[in-house]
Structures are given as structure tokens and as C-alpha cells.
Amino acid sequence: MIPFLQNLIDAVSLGSIYALVALGIGLLFGILRLINFAHGDFITVGAYALIVPSADVTARLLIGGWPWPLMIPTICLIVIVAALLTDALVFRPLRRASSPTLMIASFAVSYIIQNGVLMAYGARPKAVDLWSGANSQILIGELRVPMLQLVTLVVTLVLMGGLTLFLKKTPYGIQMRAAAEDFRMAQYLGVRGNLVIGLAFAISGILAGVVSLLTTTQSGSLSHMMGVPLALFAFVAVVVGGMGSLVGAVVGGFTIGLIVTMLQAYLPPDLRAFRDAFAFAFVILVLLVRPSGLVPARNTIERV
Amino acid sequence: MAPLLAVDNIQVRYGDLVALRGVSLTVAEGEVVCIIGPNGAGKSTTMAAIAGGVVPHAGDIRLDGASIRGERPEKIARLGVSLVPEGRHVFGTLTVDENLAIGGQLRGDRAAARADRERILSLLPRLGERLHSPAGRLSGGEQQMLAVARAVMTRPRLLLVDEPSLGLAPKIIDQIYEILLDLRRQASLTLLINEQSSTRILKHADRISVLRGGRIQLEGRAADLKDGEAIRQAYFGFGERAAQPAEASA
16 A cells, blocks of 8 residues: 555656646637647756756756745746747748647757757756755655655646736736637737737746756756647647646646656556557556546537 | 728638628617628628728728727727627636626726726626526526626726627627627617627618628618618618518528
8 A cells, every 4th residue: 555655646746747847838729729749859958047057067057046936036047037038039020820730839949949959958868956955755654655756746836826816807808708619709809919818828938947956856857858748648638638738738747747656656667668558558448538638628618 | 080990992812712802881879770781791790890890901990089990909909899799609618707707807997897886797697606607608698798797897888799699598688789889878888789680680770781792782870761762772682673582581
């Protein structure tokens, strides 16, 4: 029982990361019908902002060396600026373009960011020690919970709660929900399209910034490709959860985290190398049973 | 003095399809003007062009004499034009209250918006009872009332109503018109309404334009068109000597 619970804690922690990334992708998809594969690279931008730009092997901390009450908002701010710049330079000129065109453009953004990081920082992965207390463990009964996993879960819950409050209770949140459901109708009622889209990019920037701090603390290393697998798994999470549903993105994120962690723990050792293949096979199964995802977007329900 | 709205010879294409071949009409402050025409005549396209949803490739649209052609829909909404689209387009996952809030958000004066909300809800008690249910759960008639209420919450000078009677029972349609006319009296609204049938609208409209095949076929005061004969000919496109169709009760 205890090993299983221990695995479950790992699953929730990994699922939290996927859920946060999936929320960032799902938010933009809801409003812009954009599947933003560059979201993972926003995470990379946040992570590399922690260190001094140089091709040296050993990374010297830049913003990463600041006290955390200053570091966290600064990293978020940098990623927000990156996200808003992406909107202004790439996606705003493509406002009338189709969904596939937007997705291809997001691949271009992704490669541009990766190569920009390559030029500024070099190709070698860099070791970064952001928070040495991250691995201290807290005992709950017989369970050992690493500090970082606890922090990850709490941060995820706080961000989700905050996002929910924003979307339900504030005028801009209500406008964003309206625009996600029927963008043109919202405009007919005077909702400013570019403002709502900019807000969505900014919020996805905050989410990406927080994820960059969590993953960097956990892995202790940076690479210019670090965001790619995150974006891929989160995209799968969005599809499994149900395109266009934010609750679905979260459910999908935790589901993928659970599947990956449990396969890692319980597959026979010889098969563990193929963990991701098994995970994606499971995803295909889920989609065969529920083609529109675990939590289908409500606005696809037919209205009389 | 320039009329509130002047549509001047606009043409609209969707790819190769020509939807409007030169439509002109004017609406003066306080008037009720109705565009009638069969399915596919270009009525909805005309309204979308006025509201900024499609940009005409020729012609001009002026509000108070100033061109609004090519402006964004949100800008035109803020200039005082509000659209109740065909098919209602209420935000189904938002509550009734939130739908009304979207209508009210562009108003600077919060107190006036709140007062308007109370006034509208007193006219539409059904919406008041269901303030916190998702708009998608309302009946078709209730959704149409919400779409009207939401548009009125923007405090428009010109309200565009696209086929308010589509798919609704006659009794509900009467209610919708009653509400539109009530709101018009109370809020000094100017109305431009699209309809497929002239039977009901002849009573309420000041002027009527008949649209068919992307062109205005006939324009006149409702009082002068009361017998319906000219409308029938314009609507169906029969020549003066053509036999009278039996189903021409449109």
C-alpha cells in the first residue's frame, strides 16, 4: 500500500505540471483556436532567464540568484513579455487565418525560440541548482513526500483557484469566457478582441513561467529542447481531456501524469524503455471510447 | 442633417459568391425600418456589414454622416450599434446574468447600466427568474428575449434585429415584438429589423425595403404598402402581368 501511495504522490506531482502546461495551451485554443506548440518554448525562455547568457558549461545564476519573492514575479514577467511579443509579431497579423495555419506558425515560433536560445547559451545542457531544500522530505505517517512535490501541488491548486476566480468573478474573465464561446458575437457586443487575446497570452505566460521554475528546480538542468516534451504531453492532455474545455485540460493533465507514472512503476523492467509508447496507446484507447475527450467542452452540446 | 444610418450602394462577396450587389438604405433617428426578403436574399449580410462582421468591397456605410466601413465590430458597437443576430447566439455556458453583463461591460456609467438591467428585467420577468442558470438551458423564446436584452444593455442608438421570429411560435413572436416596441419607447431606440414575412411587421414598421438577390427591389412607407400587392411582386420577382401565385401570402 505504501509504495502505491508513494507512486500516487509522484503521479499527482507530475500531473500538476502537465495540468498547468495544458491549461496554458487550452486557454489559447479556447479563444484563438490556436494550438500553441510554442508554449513549451515559453517555458524554456523562463528557465534560461534564470542564468547569465553565455556558452560556458557551468551556468552562473542571474535572476535565479535573486531572492524568490523577486525572482518568481520577474520570471513570470519575462515570459509574459515573450508571449505578448509572439502575439504581436506573429499571431496578430494572422488573425483571420485558419486554425492549421496558426498551428504551423506556432511551430515556427518554437524553432525560432529554440535556435535563439542555442545562439545565446550554446547547445550543452546546463546544471542549475535553484533550491537546495527541494529534496528535503516531509513525513506524513509512513509516507515520505519530497518538499518540491508538495510545493508543486500547492502552487498548482493556487493557480487553478486563481484562474477560476478570475474567469468567474471578474468582468474581464467573463469577457474571456464569452469570447471563447463565440468570439464574433462578443465583438458585436463591444468586447475588444485583441485585449481578450492579449490577456489569454499573458495568463498562459504566467503559467509557463511558473512551470519553468518548477521543472528547473526538479531536474536541475536546462536544455534548449526542455519545453518540447512538456508541450507534447500537455497537448495530448488537452486532447484527452476535451479540446476547448479548461476543466478537461486539467483532468487530462492529471490523467497523463497518472498513466506515465504508473507505467514507469509497474511495467516489467524490460518494457520501461517503451513507457511512452504504452502511454500513447492508452490515450488512443481513451479516445476510441470518448472521442471528444473525458470532459467535452460544453458549448459543443447542441442547443435548441 | 445626416440620417442616423446611411448604407450607400454596398457590395459584398464571399469568395466568388456575390451576396450584395449594391444595397442602399437609410434609417433616421427614432424610425423602425424593416428589410424583408426571402432566404438568401442578403438580409443577414447587410446587417453583418453594418455591424462590422463583413467588410463591403465597394460602397460606404455611415453613422451620423461618418464612415464606419472597415471598422472593427467592437468599435462599431461602442459607437452605438448593437446586433441581435439570427440564431440568437447567446453565450450558452454563461449564466443569464453574465450574458447581460457582457452587454453592459462597454458602458462607462455603471449605475446607469445597473438601472437598465433592473428595467429590462422588470419587462422580462422570465429572465429574472433564471438569472443564474446557463443561457444554453433556456427555451428558444427565452434565448431570443435574452439576446434582445443583452443587446439593449449596450444602450445602443441603433438596434439591428436579424429575424427575431425565426423558429418561434406565433405567440412568442408577438411577445418579442411587444418587448422590442416597449424598449423602443422607453429607451428611444432606432430599429432596423430583418424579416422573411411582412404580415406582422407592416403594423409596426415606418418604412419597408424588400431585398431579393442582393438588391433592394422596393422601398416605401409601410402605410403605402398596406395592401401587400407591391411587396408580393418585389418579393417573388414576378413581372406586373405575371399570374398571381396562390402561395403569395408572404
